[in-house]
Amino acid sequence: MSASNTGSARITRWVLFGLLVLYTIYNLGPILWLVISSLKSRADLFAMPPKLVFTPDFSGYQSVFGIGAAKDSAASIGVFRSLITSVLVSTIGTSVAVMLGTLAGYVCSRFDFRGKGDFMFFVLSTRMLPPVAVLVFYHMMFAQLGLADTRIGLILIAVFINVGLATWIMKGFFDGVPREVEQIAIVNGYSRMYAFRKLVLPMVKGGIAATAGFCFIFSWNEYAFASILTTTKAQTLPVKISTASGATGIEWTQICAAGVVLIVPVLIFFWLIRKHLLMGMTFGVLGRK
Amino acid sequence: MARIDLKDLTIRFGGFTAVDNVNLTVNDGEFAVYLGPSGCGKTTTLRAIAGLEQATSGDILFDGKRVNDLKPSERNIAMVFQFVSLYPNLSIAENIIFPLKARGMAKAEIARKLDWVTGVFKLGDELKRRPAALPPGARQKVALARAVIRDPAVLLLDEPLSAIDEQFREEMRWELGHLQRELGVTTIYVTHDQREAMSLADRIVLMNHSKIVQVAEPDRIFFQPSSVFAGQFIGSPSMNLIDLVPVAGGLRLGDSPVVLSQSELPPGITARGAVKLGIRPRDLRLVSGEGHALAVEDTFSVGRERFFTFTVSDQILQGTDHRTQPGAGSVTLVPEGMMFFDAETGLRITEAAA
Ligand SMILES: Nc1ncnc2c1ncn2[C@@H]1O[C@H](COP(=O)(O)OP(=O)(O)O)[C@@H](O)[C@H]1O
Ligand SMILES: [Mg+2]
Numbered sequence: 192m193s194a195s196n197t198g199s200a201r202i203t204r205w206v207l208f209g210l211l212v213l214y215t216i217y218n219l220g221p222i223l224w225l226v227i228s229s230l231k232s233r234a235d236l237f238a239m240p241p242k243l244v245f246t247p248d249f250s251g252y253q254s255v256f257g258i259g260a261a262k263d264s265a266a267s268i269g270v271f272r273s274l275i276t277s278v279l280v281s282t283i284g285t286s287v288a289v290m291l292g293t294l295a296g297y298v299c300s301r302f303d304f305r306g307k308g309d310f311m312f313f314v315l316s317t318r319m320l321p322p323v324a325v326l327v328f329y330h331m332m333f334a335q336l337g338l339a340d341t342r343i344g345l346i347l348i349a350v351f352i353n354v355g356l357a358t359w360i361m362k363g364f365f366d367g368v369p370r371e372v373e374q375i376a377i378v379n380g381y382s383r384m385y386a387f388r389k390l391v392l393p394m395v396k397g398g399i400a401a402t403a404g405f406c407f408i409f410s411w412n413e414y415a416f417a418s419i420l421t422t423t424k425a426q427t428l429p430v431k432i433s434t435a436s437g438a439t440g441i442e443w444t445q446i447c448a449a450g451v452v453l454i455v456p457v458l459i460f461f462w463l464i465r466k467h468l469l470m471g472m473t474f475g476v477l478g479r480k
Numbered sequence: 481m482a483r484i485d486l487k488d489l490t491i492r493f494g495g496f497t498a499v500d501n502v503n504l505t506v507n508d509g510e511f512a513v514y515l516g517p518s519g520c521g522k523t524t525t526l527r528a529i530a531g532l533e534q535a536t537s538g539d540i541l542f543d544g545k546r547v548n549d550l551k552p553s554e555r556n557i558a559m560v561f562q563f564v565s566l567y568p569n570l571s572i573a574e575n576i577i578f579p580l581k582a583r584g585m586a587k588a589e590i591a592r593k594l595d596w597v598t599g600v601f602k603l604g605d606e607l608k609r610r611p612a613a614l615p616p617g618a619r620q621k622v623a624l625a626r627a628v629i630r631d632p633a634v635l636l637l638d639e640p641l642s643a644i645d646e647q648f649r650e651e652m653r654w655e656l657g658h659l660q661r662e663l664g665v666t667t668i669y670v671t672h673d674q675r676e677a678m679s680l681a682d683r684i685v686l687m688n689h690s691k692i693v694q695v696a697e698p699d700r701i702f703f704q705p706s707s708v709f710a711g712q713f714i715g716s717p718s719m720n721l722i723d724l725v726p727v728a729g730g731l732r733l734g735d736s737p738v739v740l741s742q743s744e745l746p747p748g749i750t751a752r753g754a755v756k757l758g759i760r761p762r763d764l765r766l767v768s769g770e771g772h773a774l775a776v777e778d779t780f781s782v783g784r785e786r787f788f789t790f791t792v793s794d795q796i797l798q799g800t801d802h803r804t805q806p807g808a809g810s811v812t813l814v815p816e817g818m819m820f821f822d823a824e825t826g827l828r829i830t831e832a833a834a
Contacts, residue, residue, distance in 0.1 A: 371565035374532055379630070380553035380582040393569040 222454065229447035236443055251448030268442050270449045273431035276342055277411065280427060284349020285406040291350070292357025292406075293399060297387060299358065300365035301373075311362075314355040322352075322415035333420050340421045348420065349410035356409070357402050364398030365391070404460040411456055428453055482542045482556075482633040482666050483508045484529065489538035491524055498524040500690040501538070506668060506683075511660050514670045515677040516687035517713070522670040523562070525687075526636050529668065530559050542633065553582075558632035560623045562639040566611040572622055573607040579630040597625045600659060617648040624656070628663060635660070635667040641676065653679060674714045678702070686710055708826040711758045711819060717787075720764075720797040722757045723823070726750060733757065734793030736774055738813075746820060746829065754823035761787070763817020764799030766808040773810035 228236060232248040253259040257271030298304075299311060329348075330339070338344030368391055376386035392399075417427045418434075426434070432449050484506040491499040499521045506512045514522045527533040529540060531552035539546050547555055558579070566575045576597060580590050598604050601621045611619055620640055627635060641649045641656075657680050660667050671677055677684050678698045686693045686701065686709075694706040705711035711719040724731035730741040731750065740757075742750070749755060766776065766788060777796075779788040788799050790811050799811060820829040 369561075369563055369565050371561040371563065372567070374552075375559070375561070375565055375578075375626075376582075378530060378532070378552045378557065378559055379579040390567055390569075 225447050225450050225454075229444065229451050231444065233444060248444065251442075251444035251446075252452075254445050255448045255452050268431070268445055269426075270428070270431055270445050273426050273428045274449070274452065276345070276425055277428040279342055280345040280349050280417075281407050281410045284346045284353065284410045285403055287346070287350045288353035288357045288406050289361075289399060289403045291354050292402060293361050293392075293395075295354075295358040296361025296363075297365050297391070299362045301370065311359070314358050317351065317355040326415065326419045329416065330419055338420075340423065340425045342425050344420055345417060345425055345427065348416045349406075349413065352413060352416070353406040353409055357406055360402045360405065361395070361398060364395045364402075367398075368394050401464055404464060408457055408460055411453075483544070484634060484666065484668070485539075485541040485544070486525075486529075487539040487541065489525070489528065489540065490536050491521075491528055491533060492536045497690050499528065502692050504685060504692065504695065506666060508666055509664045511657070511667045511669065511680060511682045512685055513677040513681035513683070514668060514685045514687060515674060515681075515713070516672065516693075518672055520687045521690040522672075522687055523638055526559075526638055526668060526670050529634070530557050530636055531555050556633040557636055558627035558630055558634075559636040560620070560627045560638065560640045562642055566619055566622055566626075568611055570611075571607065572603065572609055572611065572614070575611065575622055576603075576607075576625045576629055578626055583630075593629050597629045600628075601625045601655075617644045617652065620644055621652070628659070628665070632665060635665045637667065637669045639671055640669075642671070642673075656680070675716065678714070684714075686713065688713075704828075705758075705819065706828050708756065708758065708821045708828075711760075711821070711828075715760055717761050717798050717800070719758050719760050719819075720799075721821075722759070722792050722795070722797070724755045724757050724820075731755065731757075733774075734795070736792045738774060740818075744815060744818075749820060749829060752822070752829070755829065756821045756823050758819040758821055759813055759817050761798045761800045763814040764788075764797075764801070765812050765814060766799070766801045767810050767812050768808045773812055776809050776811060 229251050230247040230249070231242070231245055232250070235242050235245045235248070250259075254268070255270045255274055257274075295314070299307065304310075333339040333344050336344075338347070372390050372394070373383055373386040376390060377383060412429065413427070414429045414433075417430045421427070421430060428449055432446050432453070484504075486502050486504040489499055489502040490497065502525065514525065516522055524533055528535055531547070531550060531554075535548055540548055542555065566572075567578070570578070573594060577590050577594055580593060585593075594607075598607060601624065603618075603621060603625060606614060606618065606622075611622065614622070620643065624637075624640065627637075637656075641652055644652060653676060669677075669680060681698050683695060683697055684701050685695050688709050694701055694710045696704070696706075701710060702714055705714065705719075708721060712721065722733050724740070725734065726732075727739055730739045731745060732739045766779075767773065774790045774792065776788045776790050779786065781787070786801055788801065788811070789796050790799070791797070821827065822829055
């Protein structure tokens with residue numbers, strides 16, 4: 192009885208294990224293929240049957256990072272410039288959005304003001320908006336303002352798509368800090384500004400980092416706005432990858448290398464917050480002790 | 481040191497009145513304990529005294545001076561909140577001297593005060609540690625140390641011991657009472673625990689539904705409760721309440737055969753409307769078979785205390801008796817323990833008023 196039980200339990204375990212392996216291959220396979228392809232020369236890339244053993248060719252990465260001869264070669268599709276654009280837009284956009292979101296989140300957590308509920312909803316609704324619905328108007332607006340195909344324009348977009356979410360997440364973290372933290376300070380003659388900067392902010396450090404991570408990923412991955420609002424000069428990496436072709440046709444090696452580079456920050460971020468993810472990704476619970 | 485007066489203090493949040501027309505004087509150096517069920521407005525009152533909540537109407541006076549418009553920092557009060565609120569990124573020492581830093585006190589003076597207060601609270605070994613490294617009881621000690629280090633005129637304590645283990649709480653309660661007498665600082669202490677109030681208070685301010693119900697010394701509030709609420713909120717186990725039924729010759733205890741004769745009742749009481757009898761479990765005695773007395777249903781012990789129960793009008797009532805008598809099966813009432821309440825208003829009927 193017990194022997195057959197353990198026997199069937201073992202079979203169940205193997206079946207489950209097998210399914211997990213298949214699922215992992217299904218998920219990781221394309222990424223692995225991408226990584227391998229990014230290291231192949233054009234000839235190896237199109238070899239039939241596909242080569243598993245080959246001499247790695249780093250020209251794709253060289254052009255992405257703008258080093259070596261590959262950067263200036265005729266085959267270069269300008270991914271390096273796109274990388275710089277992506278990094279600038281994401282970091283500056285994230286910084287501004289998190290700064291504004293932190294201030295707004297604090298106010299929404301601590302003060303009652305007329306229309307607060309509506310304000311909070313409006314702020315969140317900017318996040319729910321399907322970008323495609325308004326793209327045409329953004330396109331016209333940006334053209335009028337001279338923001339089309341500029342990094343500044345994309346930074347504004349990055350702030351716009353993130354500030355609402357940042358406000359909500361940060362409000363959650365501030366709600367987790369007892370009001371008494373400031374009140375003790377105020378009773379003792381400190382200003383609220385002092386209490387906010389020196390006492391409350393250090394208590395939500397983790398929250399700010401997590402919010403920044405999310406905002407960075409969102410603007411890093413942002414495609415809809417960037418694809419319509421840029422043409423050549425200010426293309427971000429995702430846009431560049433989707434449109435890239437050089438003088439010698441589609442540069443698969445460069446595209447694959449750019450794809451790998453695109454994935455890395457996402458991996459790093461989720462690796463950093465993996466502990467919190469295990470506890471459940473509810474905003475506001477995240478990082479609370 | 482300061483005397484505090486609350487004059488017609490009312491605080492509303494939107495349509496909800498959290499503090500309703502409260503009048504109170506807390507004398508200089510007094511230890512007043514605000515007692516009442518959760519949500520009755522204790523914290524709100526305390527926060528208003530601190531200046532963290534605006535009075536909707538009425539005045540708050542410190543030593544006769546109106547302070548309604550003074551900022552919290554100008555009122556010279558110190559406050560300890562229900563939930564520990566130390567600063568996790570500051571050391572214990574930095575937390576304690578936090579109030580002194582704000583006033584730019586000289587280093588030597590700060591060191592001297594820190595020395596004194598850590599001696600009082602026996603926190604000498606913890607000074608360099610972070611709050612997270614301390615158990616909750618010790619953290620609340622730090623919060624208390626932070627409150628008294630600035631020599632406040634008024635000490636406001638909002639359930640400061642509620643987050644602490646039972647055993648440690650007793651000890652802290654004792655130390656707190658001792659410290660308050662030593663410092664002589666006017667103290668208002670909020671709690672919903674009547675035992676805590678009874679052991680700490682010079683005077684208890686009993687609150688219910690946003691209003692003050694009774695203000696009295698612990699003994700007096702216990703022996704002379706002004707209403708059914710006061711009688712039942714204070715004392716454990718709780719005061720028994722029995723409907724009195726008018727019959728020829730007196731008032732009968734509910735559906736029981738026991739009748740209180742005119743001579744056992746306050747004069748004039750039978751002429752009133754419905755009346756209830758309040759009697760504490762300690763004022764019920766177990767005796768052996770007296771013809772008409774109430775019959776005991778069950779007896780049990782908790783620790784060294786003996787309890788018994790009996791039923792009147794389908795209500796189970798409880799008594800305590802320390803003098804064990806074998807075979808005792810009936811309950812009698814100690815005449816001095818009988819209290820009469822107006823069934824409508826819940827107010828106590830004193831002999832003078834009756
Ligand atoms: N800022 C506020 N806004 C709205 N209602 C409040 C606020 N503060 C307290 N209250 C309400 O006032 C009542 C009394 O609260 P409180 O003074 O904290 O009670 P207690 O301390 O006696 O438990 C509660 O019903 C509470 O919900
Ligand atoms: Mg309270």
